[in-house]
Each structure stands twice: as structure tokens, then as C-alpha cells.
Amino acid sequence: MSPTRRPHVPSRAGAGEQAQARHTDLRRTFPPLPPRAESAGAALTWWGTAWVDALEDTALDPARLARGRSYADRGHVDAITVTPGRVVAYVHGSRPRPYRAELRLRTLSEEAWERFLDTAAARPDHMASLLDKDVPHALAAAVDLLPAVDDVVPECTCPDRAHPCKHAAALCYQTARLVDEDPFVLFLLRGRGEQELLADLTRRNATHAAAEQSEAAAPALDSVPAHETLTSDVQRPPLPPEFPAPALPERPPSYPQAPGAPDPLALDLLATEAAGRAHALLTTGTDPIASLTAWQDAVRLAAAHPGSGLTAATRALYASLARGTGRTPADLARAVAAWRQGGIDGLGVLEEEWDPPAGPFDRARPALLATGHPEFRPRRNHLSTPSLQLRLGRDGLWYGYESDPGREDWWPRGEPDADPVRALDGLLGG
Structure with a gap:
């Protein structure tokens, strides 16, 4: 009889040497980070803080966050692998076998990357900041680079169904340290590797420089001295055609932080x-x-x-x-x-409760029961359990909400859907 085969458990020893050999432009593996004092901040840069707070602002249990932070500070997170839209690592807890924790993040569309690259290449100071591992606020604002509420989706193989569990929270805190040290980790998470990104920026910067040289050499426009336009017997030339409206409103300049100056972010x-409202008025004639x-x-x-x-x-x-x-x-x-x-x-x-028509609302409850979901109690346009809620909007869509059981502290979650079952499955991550 053959011996029982034990499942593979990643070793914490030697992970650093193996990790260095697994770096590619779209896959980077970092050795385990050393322990650090628990009094140290979770992140040092403004973009690292944004990463941490994206998790903390949606966490349902602060105690699990605190334990996850402690796990991270004590070095319980093994080598971290980063690929577009995903961070994965094994995290050691109280049991001998580590758990596989994962964080998922939406990658940017090609259109968003084009906008980011054009914005960065148009400003030499932005290019210099990126090469110095710094992210200007204006560049991050050009696209949804930083994670917003509910952008970071944690998963773990442990039996704890919390959002997040302490192992996923530990991975998030360690990832913040990586993002702090190298913002290109954040760019990779959003879908672009460092080498590809720098190559694209170099090409676009050269294109911008050539265009500026061409504009500088362009001949001067025909003009008329201002005093001559007031002379009645001067034949005035026709007005030149209006400049076409740009495809998108331009980004504002970067405002420095200075004592006594207005807040740069404001x-x-x-x-x-x-700029956005002016562009809308110019192109559509209406203020949105x-x-x-x-x-x-x-x-x-x-x-x-x-x-x-x-x-x-x-x-x-x-x-x-x-x-x-x-x-x-x-x-x-x-x-x-x-x-x-x-x-x-x-x-x-x-903000508004209302009384919906009976048809779609009354059909929702048996539809949810038929798919194995718990029974929801109705109240006006709400269907509720102790921790989940669906709200029917006047637009005919069902909106998901979550709360800690017994607190009646409802927060919007997930994507709205015309089908209550799909809306609830989206809320549950199904």
C-alpha cells in the first residue's frame, strides 16, 4: 500500500531566493517582508494610505483588521505575487498549514490607459516624478488609479467568511508596504507592467516633443493691427473660423503645497x-x-x-x-x-422610501426563496434579512445593501440589477 501523500505547504525558508527569479513585466514575486514595530504606520505615501483605507473603509469587523495588521507586522505573510488585477500570498495563522489569501482589483481599460499615458507624457515633471517612484495627484486623478470603496475584493481559503478575514487583511497591509516602496506595483495591479509603461511613456514623450517643435516653426497667422480696425475705410478681413472643441477637457496644472496658500487638492x-462643465457647455450647450x-x-x-x-x-x-x-x-x-x-x-x-406596485415586488420574494436564499421580510420598497437588504428603485432596479446583524446600519453594496436574484448574488460575490 502506497503511503499517504501530504499536501504541499509552502516553506517560509528560502522564499526570497526563489522570488527573485520569478520577476517578469506582468508577474512580480516579492520575498517575505521583515517584521516591523506595530507602532509604525500602515503606509507612508498618500497612495499607500489610499490602498489601506480602501480596505478599512469597507471592513465589517475592526477586530479582524487589527489581527490582520498584527499578522502583517509580525511577518506572517509569505512571498507575495502580483499580477494584473490580483495579489496572492500564503499567510500563516494559528494552525500549522497556511491559508492562501488573495486580493482582486479591477484593471483599467485601454481607453483609461491611453488617457493616463497622454496626461503623463504631456508634462515633463510628471515623467520625472514617475521615474523617481512618485505619483503626482493629477496623474492619479486622470484615471481611477487609486482603489475606491469596494474596489479591493479579498478572498481566503480559511473558513472565516468575514469581509475581510484576518489573513486577507494581513496581505492587504503588506501590499501597502510594497506599493509604498514602488508605485509601479499599483500600476501592475491596474494592468500595466513597469517596462511596458515606461516604453509607452518614452514614445509618447518623443511624439509630444516633435509636435511642439513643429508648432514653434509654424508661420505666424495673418493679423491686422488693432488701431487699423477702428478706421472706417479699412477693408476688414473675415473672422477666422472658431477653433474646434477638444475631445476631452484638459487637466489642470499641479498646484504646489505652500504655507498660507489654498489647499492644492481643493x-x-x-x-x-x-473645465469639465465648460467643456460640456461648449459641446452640448447644456450644463449637466x-x-x-x-x-x-x-x-x-x-x-x-x-x-x-x-x-x-x-x-x-x-x-x-x-x-x-x-x-x-x-x-x-x-x-x-x-x-x-x-x-x-x-x-x-x-434617501427615499416609497410604495412600489405590487407585481414586481411580490414576485421577488418567491424568486429569492426558489434559488435557496433566506426569506426576506418586506417593508415598503425594502426586502430585508438581519444582514442583507434589497431596495427597489424607481428606475426598476434592485439595489443591494449590507449591515451588521441587529444594527440597522445599511450601506450600499454591489451592482444594481433588474433581477433581484442577480442583484443579491452580486452582493454576495456570487
């Missing part, structure tokens, strides 16, 4: 908003946000700003917007989650 936000109330516009601003509520600067933005609308930062954070879930319709679902 200036960047105001300039970006002004003119019909919004002050509260709806504050929620829209906070939701549209990448990384809102994650760093110290953007927390100040939350506080300012909340104060200006007579709300609390917590009210604004919940409203932002609703806006990101479904725009102005999602905000309406959060």
Missing part, C-alpha cells in the same frame, strides 16, 4: 470641475449638473474624486463638503457609496 478639484441640489452636487463631487475620503487631504474635503451642506462626514460617505452604486438614482434609493 484647487485641483475646482479647476477640474470648471444645473438641476442638482447643493447636497446632490456635494455627493457627486466627493464620489467623482479618485480616492475620496481615503487620505488626510480628501478627508478634509469630505468634512468641508459635509459642513457646507449641513450633513456629517458619515452621511456623506454613505451617500457617496450610493452614488457610486447607481448615480443620482442610487442616491434616491438610499
Whole structure:
């Protein structure tokens, strides 16, 4: 009789030497990070802090986060492998066999990468910052580079169904240290390796330089001295044609931090908003946000700003917007989650209860029971269990919400769907 084969358990010894041989442009494996004092900050850079807070702002159990942070600080996380949209590592807990923890993050579309590359190549200072392993705020704002609420999806082979478990939380904290030291790890997570990214930037920078030289050598436009235009007997030439509207509003310049100067983030936000609204008026003749109330516009601003509520600067933005609308930062954070879930319709679902027609609402409960879900209790446009809730919006879509059992502290989660079963499966990660 053959002996029983034991499952393979990754060894913590020698992982560093093996990791160095497994680096490619789209797959990077980092040796285990050394333990560090628990009093040290979870991240040092503003983008590393954004990564950590993306997890902490959605965690349902602070105690598990604290244990995960302790695991990370004590060096319980093995070698970390990073590929587009995924971070994987084995994490050692109280049992002899480690658990496989994983973090998933949406990669950027080709259109978003084109926008990012064009923005970076157009500014020599942006290029220099990237080469120095620094990420300018304006570049991160050009695309959704930083993780927002619910962007980071944790998974683990342990039996704990918490969101996240302590092993996934430990991996998240260690990944923040990697992102701190090298922001190209974050770029890889969003879908582009360092070599490919730098090669694309080099090509675009050369293209921009050639275009600028061509424009400098262009002949001067025909002109008329200003005083001659006031002489009645001068034959005035026809006005030149209007310049075409640009395809997209341009990004504002980077504003430096200086004592006594306005907040750079606030200036960047105001300039970006002004450019976007001016572009919409120029191309469509209408203001897309003119019909919004002050509260709806504050929620829209906070939701549209990448990384809102994650760093110290953007927390100040939350506080300012909340104060200006007579709300609390917590009210604004919940409203932002609703806006990101479904725009102005999602905000309406959060803030308004209503009595829907009986047909679609009454059909939802037996449909959920038929697919094995627990029984939901109805109230107006809500279907609820102790920790899950579906809300029917006036747009005919079902919106998912979650709460700790018994707290009635409901937060928007998942994607809305016309089918309540699909909406609930999306909420549960199915």
C-alpha cells in the first residue's frame, strides 16, 4: 500500500531566493517582508494610505483588521505575487498549514490607459516624478488609479467568511508596504507592467516633443493691427473660423503645497470641475449638473474624486463638503457609496422610501426563496434579512445593501440589477 501523500505547504525558508527569479513585466514575486514595530504606520505615501483605507473603509469587523495588521507586522505573510488585477500570498495563522489569501482589483481599460499615458507624457515633471517612484495627484486623478470603496475584493481559503478575514487583511497591509516602496506595483495591479509603461511613456514623450517643435516653426497667422480696425475705410478681413472643441477637457496644472496658500487638492478639484462643465457647455450647450441640489452636487463631487475620503487631504474635503451642506462626514460617505452604486438614482434609493406596485415586488420574494436564499421580510420598497437588504428603485432596479446583524446600519453594496436574484448574488460575490 502506497503511503499517504501530504499536501504541499509552502516553506517560509528560502522564499526570497526563489522570488527573485520569478520577476517578469506582468508577474512580480516579492520575498517575505521583515517584521516591523506595530507602532509604525500602515503606509507612508498618500497612495499607500489610499490602498489601506480602501480596505478599512469597507471592513465589517475592526477586530479582524487589527489581527490582520498584527499578522502583517509580525511577518506572517509569505512571498507575495502580483499580477494584473490580483495579489496572492500564503499567510500563516494559528494552525500549522497556511491559508492562501488573495486580493482582486479591477484593471483599467485601454481607453483609461491611453488617457493616463497622454496626461503623463504631456508634462515633463510628471515623467520625472514617475521615474523617481512618485505619483503626482493629477496623474492619479486622470484615471481611477487609486482603489475606491469596494474596489479591493479579498478572498481566503480559511473558513472565516468575514469581509475581510484576518489573513486577507494581513496581505492587504503588506501590499501597502510594497506599493509604498514602488508605485509601479499599483500600476501592475491596474494592468500595466513597469517596462511596458515606461516604453509607452518614452514614445509618447518623443511624439509630444516633435509636435511642439513643429508648432514653434509654424508661420505666424495673418493679423491686422488693432488701431487699423477702428478706421472706417479699412477693408476688414473675415473672422477666422472658431477653433474646434477638444475631445476631452484638459487637466489642470499641479498646484504646489505652500504655507498660507489654498489647499492644492481643493484647487485641483475646482479647476477640474470648471473645465469639465465648460467643456460640456461648449459641446452640448447644456450644463449637466444645473438641476442638482447643493447636497446632490456635494455627493457627486466627493464620489467623482479618485480616492475620496481615503487620505488626510480628501478627508478634509469630505468634512468641508459635509459642513457646507449641513450633513456629517458619515452621511456623506454613505451617500457617496450610493452614488457610486447607481448615480443620482442610487442616491434616491438610499434617501427615499416609497410604495412600489405590487407585481414586481411580490414576485421577488418567491424568486429569492426558489434559488435557496433566506426569506426576506418586506417593508415598503425594502426586502430585508438581519444582514442583507434589497431596495427597489424607481428606475426598476434592485439595489443591494449590507449591515451588521441587529444594527440597522445599511450601506450600499454591489451592482444594481433588474433581477433581484442577480442583484443579491452580486452582493454576495456570487
